[in-house]
Amino acid sequence: MVKDKYDPREIEAKWQKIWEKKDVFRAKDTSKNPKFYVLVEFPYPSGSGLHVGHCRSYTALDIVARKRRMEGQNVLFPMGWDAFGLPTENYAIKTGIHPAEATKENTEAFKNQMRSLGLSFDWSREINTTDPEYYKWTQWIFIQLFKKGLAYKAKMPINWCSSCKIGLANEEVVSGNCERCGSKVERKEKEQWMLKITDYADRLLKDLNLVDYPERVKLSQEEWIGRSYGAEIIFKIHESNLSVPVFTTRPDTLFGCTYIVLAPEHPLIEKLKDKISNYNQVAKYIERSKKKMEKERLAEDKEKTGIELLGVKATNPANNRKIPIFVSDYVLSQYGTGAVMAVPVHDSRDFVFARKYNLPMIEVIQHGRRERRRKLDFSGGGFKSAYEGEGFLVNSGKFSGMVSEEAKKRIVEWLKVRVSGSEKVSYKLRDWIFSRQRYWGEPIPMVFCEKCGWQPVPEEDLPVKLPEVKSYQPTEEGESPLAKKEEWVKTKCPVCRGSARRETDVMPNWAGSDWYYIRYADPSNEKKLADSKKISYWLPVDWYNGGMEHTTLHLLYSRFIYKFLWDIGAVPKETGPEPYRKRTSHGMILGQGGTKMSKSKGNVINPNDVIKDFGADTLRVYEMFMGPFEQAIPWDTKGVKGVRRFLEKVWGLKEKPFAENENKETERIILKTSKKVSEDIELLKFNTAVSSLMILANKLDSQKEISLAHLARFLIILFPFAPHISEELWLLAGFKGMCSEQEWPESKDQEEDKISITIQVNGKARDRLETGPGLSEKKAVEVAKEKERIKKYLQGKKIKKVVFVKNKVINFVV
RNA sequence: GCCGAGGUGGCGAAAUUGGCAAACGCACAGGUUUCAAAAACCUGCGAGAGUAAUCUCUUGAGGGUUCAAGUCCCUCCCUCGGCACCA
Numbered sequence A: 001m002v003k004d005k006y007d008p009r010e011i012e013a014k015w016q017k018i019w020e021k022k023d024v025f026r027a028k029d030t031s032k033n034p035k036f037y038v039l040v041e042f043p044y045p046s047g048s049g050l051h052v053g054h055c056r057s058y059t060a061l062d063i064v065a066r067k068r069r070m071e072g073q074n075v076l077f078p079m080g081w082d083a084f085g086l087p088t089e090n091y092a093i094k095t096g097i098h099p100a101e102a103t104k105e106n107t108e109a110f111k112n113q114m115r116s117l118g119l120s121f122d123w124s125r126e127i128n129t130t131d132p133e134y135y136k137w138t139q140w141i142f143i144q145l146f147k148k149g150l151a152y153k154a155k156m157p158i159n160w161c162s163s164c165k166i167g168l169a170n171e172e173v174v175s176g177n178c179e180r181c182g183s184k185v186e187r188k189e190k191e192q193w194m195l196k197i198t199d200y201a202d203r204l205l206k207d208l209n210l211v212d213y214p215e216r217v218k219l220s221q222e223e224w225i226g227r228s229y230g231a232e233i234i235f236k237i238h239e240s241n242l243s244v245p246v247f248t249t250r251p252d253t254l255f256g257c258t259y260i261v262l263a264p265e266h267p268l269i270e271k272l273k274d275k276i277s278n279y280n281q282v283a284k285y286i287e288r289s290k291k292k293m294e295k296e297r298l299a300e301d302k303e304k305t306g307i308e309l310l311g312v313k314a315t316n317p318a319n320n321r322k323i324p325i326f327v328s329d330y331v332l333s334q335y336g337t338g339a340v341m342a343v344p345v346h347d348s349r350d351f352v353f354a355r356k357y358n359l360p361m362i363e364v365i366q367h368g369r370r371e372r373r374r375k376l377d378f379s380g381g382g383f384k385s386a387y388e389g390e391g392f393l394v395n396s397g398k399f400s401g402m403v404s405e406e407a408k409k410r411i412v413e414w415l416k417v418r419v420s421g422s423e424k425v426s427y428k429l430r431d432w433i434f435s436r437q438r439y440w441g442e443p444i445p446m447v448f449c450e451k452c453g454w455q456p457v458p459e460e461d462l463p464v465k466l467p468e469v470k471s472y473q474p475t476e477e478g479e480s481p482l483a484k485k486e487e488w489v490k491t492k493c494p495v496c497r498g499s500a501r502r503e504t505d506v507m508p509n510w511a512g513s514d515w516y517y518i519r520y521a522d523p524s525n526e527k528k529l530a531d532s533k534k535i536s537y538w539l540p541v542d543w544y545n546g547g548m549e550h551t552t553l554h555l556l557y558s559r560f561i562y563k564f565l566w567d568i569g570a571v572p573k574e575t576g577p578e579p580y581r582k583r584t585s586h587g588m589i590l591g592q593g594g595t596k597m598s599k600s601k602g603n604v605i606n607p608n609d610v611i612k613d614f615g616a617d618t619l620r621v622y623e624m625f626m627g628p629f630e631q632a633i634p635w636d637t638k639g640v641k642g643v644r645r646f647l648e649k650v651w652g653l654k655e656k657p658f659a660e661n662e663n664k665e666t667e668r669i670i671l672k673t674s675k676k677v678s679e680d681i682e683l684l685k686f687n688t689a690v691s692s693l694m695i696l697a698n699k700l701d702s703q704k705e706i707s708l709a710h711l712a713r714f715l716i717i718l719f720p721f722a723p724h725i726s727e728e729l730w731l732l733a734g735f736k737g738m739c740s741e742q743e744w745p746e747s748k749d750q751e752e753d754k755i756s757i758t759i760q761v762n763g764k765a766r767d768r769l770e771t772g773p774g775l776s777e778k779k780a781v782e783v784a785k786e787k788e789r790i791k792k793y794l795q796g797k798k799i800k801k802v803v804f805v806k807n808k809v810i811n812f813v814v
Numbered sequence B: 001g002c003c004g005a006g007g008u009g010g011c012g013a014a015a016u017u018g019g020c021a022a023a024c025g026c027a028c029a030g031g032u033u034u035c036a037a038a039a040a041c042c043u044g045c046g047a048g049a050g051u052a053a054u055c056u057c058u059u060g061a062g063g064g065u066u067c068a069a070g071u072c073c074c075u076c077c078c079u080c081g082g083c084a085c086c087a
Helices: A008-022 A052-070 A086-095 A099-116 A132-147 A197-210 A215-225 A251-256 A267-271 A279-291 A294-298 A348-356 A370-376 A404-417 A532-538 A553-567 A607-614 A616-625 A637-655 A664-682 A686-702 A708-718 A723-732 A777-786 A788-794
Strands: A035-040 A074-076 A151-161 A166-168 A185-195 A227-237 A243-248 A259-262 A307-315 A322-327 A339-342 A421-427 A446-449 A453-456 A490-492 A499-502 A543-547 A583-586 A755-761 A764-771 A801-805 A809-813
Touching: A008 A099, A008 A607, A008 A616, A008 A723, A035 A052, A035 A532, A052 A074, A052 A543, A052 A583, A052 A607, A052 A616, A052 A664, A086 A099, A099 A607, A132 A151, A132 A453, A132 A553, A166 A185, A185 A279, A197 A215, A197 A227, A197 A421, A197 A553, A215 A553, A227 A251, A227 A404, A243 A251, A243 A259, A243 A339, A251 A404, A259 A348, A279 A307, A279 A322, A339 A348, A404 A421, A607 A616, A607 A637, A616 A637, A616 A686, A616 A723, A637 A686, A637 A708, A637 A723, A664 A686, A664 A708, A686 A708, A708 A723, A755 A777, A755 A788, A764 A777, A764 A788, A777 A788, A777 A801, A777 A809, A788 A809
Parallel strands: A035 A074, A035 A543, A259 A322, A543 A583, A755 A809
Antiparallel strands: A151 A166, A151 A185, A227 A243, A227 A307, A227 A421, A259 A339, A307 A322, A446 A453, A446 A499, A490 A499, A755 A764, A801 A809
């Protein structure tokens, strides 16, 4: 072999071309081999190019994909572009460049970067959410939702910047202020399209049992759905035939309820208008709190405010006492019934409020243990704090003495009989605001007709293409820029053919990513979102990796849309109710020094530069080696150099003379490493896989000569991590075919022919005993006792006990 | 406040799940090479004592279980992420 320098630039480009030409990464829609669908989140193609964080996730799953292909599986590893979104639109507002043009440029740059990393995507299935042929189906899904009553229009508050005169997405609100101008963001009511995800709350929760997600991901989904079981209790309004239901998880504390509180938006207030003697003040209070940002209202440290509705009272159904009614913005209108029963002694929020307004407090739950009870007793005329735990009931009529758990059931039963309450389940999850008053998104395919109301665009007219506009700026009133395009807005009603107007709102960023993994199964289908046979072959996704930042919303939304498509038969029944079998997530890559990478800090690492200076294989291996995959980790350029040194060493192996015989010791290490690498890849423990590859390389490098069989086996297991150098060395060594076509080694447990037993005295390791496996206790102890170093410790002492663990340890207790 | 993850050398981290703590890599020091430097290679590298063999100590703090604890149990401290008036 010829002595030459390791030049990744040349060999990497070469192999990337060869792989592409031979089309080795194409997934086949039918195969005798088992299918394996591995998915990474498709990126938003921003102007700043691929981030080293993308490389981490993509390389990791690329390794999995390459390994599975070598194991003979039919692997689908697709890539596409989630290209609708604000940054591109803002760029268009600033520069006048059409978002589609910017998107095209950006996706090309991203694609080139991915190619130069040697990622084994099947580019024949590339998709783009901004492609009309793609968003045709995103719109189709919306229409199906509408037809099933799961999409509806409602007045909802939006974030409104009165200085920019623009509706803001939640992401654009930074601690209550507008991201661009810094002025305070207000709430403004606007008609919005909503999706009824709450109808799916129970299934989204229950079906978490069917999938393999990390526990913390499941927990955050559960948390987000926020199911709680309790009761709805009806409070009658005194001297009227009106009543107000409240939701509580603690019906056992009903006797301690001394007032009720309504959210400012509660409709009852309007109905009681004539009876409320201080209505003017109440109206003022409501006006003020409506203007506040929701986030502001929720801030805990903020003092609770409220106002009593004078002239009206409610009746506590437990004891028929007349109790006051308050309005306060500490009660959320969207949760439960928008009204709560206040039990000051057993709820800290009610406690704070009651103390401020001097409202009566009745203790109804006492803790079981005496020492706790003393603390809760009156001291100096008031309670010190609320007791929120369970216990046994006091001051609760015939329920006194019962424990909370039983009282919850009994009190609800009792209320049921008197038609003043029943069991009820409540969710934190709210319906999904699906409208954006923006340009760069999928137009919502709906038409409004004065006569026929909201009508979906006929399916044969899809896609509703985004029209060209002069300015991408929203209107003065906060409408989408599309609203200015009168000739586009004006249309015919699909039902009565009369004149009608198009919806000008567009869909949120999430819309395109809710179902993209289905489209990969059949990306150019013109008749359906994807062919049923292809869906049922490829789906569910076997392994989905993405960022922790998407584990609540994207995951929840896409699970919802998938379930819906499954319900209406767009996804065949046999595919099952969940889109992703297994989910994992990668940690962030931080800047050198441990802070977040950002342009303003100037610590952004550009993968292009790393590839140019060190090579793609080095970048890949470094990112896998830098630390545990699921953990955030700072970049370290010196570490990159270390990995490059490792690959130089590997490159140097071809200089070694070939050995006729195989080194026994090396043989053992190769078997061990193959097994370790196989296992580690599946467990995402890439850092230790690389480390064991380094150990093996060091071993091979330390030998004077190297056997060809050993070199081949090393290259095969190195291949998924550093595919270019592996292919090149495979070729240079004169092996048959390509490295990528080789079979992955089966991981076998090898019979250890050498075992070393730790010898301890009083639990402290003092020596080792090198021996074969299966040494008996008697024999082992005999030999161990005779060891010089052990003798020293045993001398003049009495052996009290000997602990023997086969093939592992002998411990003398003296 | 609640939930989650974590705390091991100068740094990123390993530790077959209870059996020689610090593998692998970085940084650092010394050496080889060189007119010199870089690169490369070799050696050393948790702390303390000793010329040395070797010994003692060491996994956020304190207690416990065990022949044996980084790993299991209890109490506490700190860091980072998420949620946050959800009744």
